[in-house]
Amino acid sequence: MLGRLNHVAIAVPDLAAASAVYRDTLGAKVTEPQALPEHGVTVVFIDVGNTKIELLEPLGEGSPIAAFLAKSPSGGMHHVCYEVDDIIAARDHLKASGARVLGNGNPKIGAHGKPVLFLHPKDFQGTLVELEQA
Numbered sequence: 356m357l358g359r360l361n362h363v364a365i366a367v368p369d370l371a372a373a374s375a376v377y378r379d380t381l382g383a384k385v386t387e388p389q390a391l392p393e394h395g396v397t398v399v400f401i402d403v404g405n406t407k408i409e410l411l412e413p414l415g416e417g418s419p420i421a422a423f424l425a426k427s428p429s430g431g432m433h434h435v436c437y438e439v440d441d442i443i444a445a446r447d448h449l450k451a452s453g454a455r456v457l458g459n460g461n462p463k464i465g466a467h468g469k470p471v472l473f474l475h476p477k478d479f480q481g482t483l484v485e486l487e488q489a
């Protein structure tokens with residue numbers, strides 16, 4: 356079921372400042388910021404060859420990463436995203452295995468225009484897991 360690592364996401368308090376670190380200090384190519392109001396975040400991606408880094412900044416009231424940044428004000432690793440071939444089949448398999456799918460259980464369209472789901476960190480070694488249909 357589990358495919359390749361699509362990205363590792365890092366929550367940041369200041370997307371412009373974090374982008375500058377990746378672009379100027381680390382010499383990486385950073386995409387333009389993309390607002391995702393349905394997910395409560397603004398994102399950029401950094402292609403590192405074998406996977407991507409996603410930088411996330413809160414967007415709007417009640418952003419799902421606001422509480423995370425309140426606990427880790429300088430930012431930190433927020434989730435990992437694995438690719439799956441069929442997100443509905445993956446969801447049904449996970450639910451049947453007792454894993455908790457966040458939200459209403461239905462995929463939302465993610466930053467790459469593909470369906471995504473998030474899985475409860477308590478069911479995956481304390482790590483928030485995103486699944487993206489490849």
Ligand code: CO
Nearest residue numbers: 364409436485
């Ligand atoms: Co993500």
